Amino acid sequence: MPDTDELAAGFEAEFERTIAADQRIEPRDWMPDAYRRTLIRQIAQHAHSEIIGMQPEGNWILRAPSLRRKAILLAKVQDEAGHGMYLYAAAETLGVDREELTEKLIDSKQKYSSIFNYPTLSYADIGVIGWLVDGAAICNQVPLCRCSYGPYARAMIRICKEESFHQRQGYELLLAMVNGTEAQRAMVQESVDRWWWPSLMMFGPPDADSPNTQQSMAWGIKRHTNDELRQRFVDMTVPQAAALGVTLPDPDLRWNPERQAHDYGEPDWEEFKAVLAGSGPTNAQRLAHRRRAHENGAWVREAAQAYADKQAARSRKEAAA
């Protein structure tokens, strides 16, 4: 009989073999504690981002300029709730429950994306969020469809398909606006000026200041570094901005023929740190709103639990009869 140490070494070797062969780790497989913790951290933050991310756009549902725009925006915000649910469900396979994660979010013990701490000041922001924020989310998330943890990778496939619709609806809205009046074009440019830099920050700190990237890449959780994905996003977005006729607010942005990529300026990392520390323009408002929604939803959770208990009791009685 192998002793405990031999068993542990066998499990670890099997985990390493699975990662090296680029196969998936599944919930019942043995995994190192740090791998589990990293996944819980990332998936929870991702889920929280989708849920908090409903707020900036939700702000405009009642003020959408037409029934068509309202229907599109409602569908998008509803998708974001769905993404949050798939992601909480993926996190649950790692042994944490949604209630626990929600408590951590509203107690500020877990993060959500920096981007949702900026206000939506005009309807152009709805288009720009779709174009830039969902565009950045797609760049970051398509590689996560190949994440080494099966439930996360599978959740990401559907999420990415829906994000692609989100990005297109944003671009289509902006195309309509830039083909409208001078005032509408100005509104789009003003919105791009506000969202460009925060969108670049979504990819996380520069590689040299990213404590988690190296290990997450070794485990196949992340497939590219933060800077690689940021570069991909800039290269993808520049021609789209030209097609819209808007200027990206970066005087250092230019094509570099040697690198076959765009050079671009440095985001304000002090602002990023301040937003992560909770002092972004809408941090307090976003969390207060989430807390209130959680409290207002207590009766729904209680009613659902009472119904589930009643059903379980009925099944037990039927089984005993």
Ligand code: FAQ
């Ligand atoms: N915001 O060492 P790294 C969406 C934190 S969904 C806040 O580089 P990592 C859809 C990081 O957590 C958007 N915190 O970390 C939508 C870590 O802190 P910790 C969300 C950030 O994990 C669209 C510390 O800084 N997407 O947009 C940010 O290797 C429209 C050091 O950083 C995801 O969550 C940030 N931007 O890489 C919804 C994608 N960046 O945890 C509604 C999955 C970094 O040690 C409307 N996540 N931090 O305390 C990821 O790909 C990664 O977690 C990164 C960060 C790339 C975000």
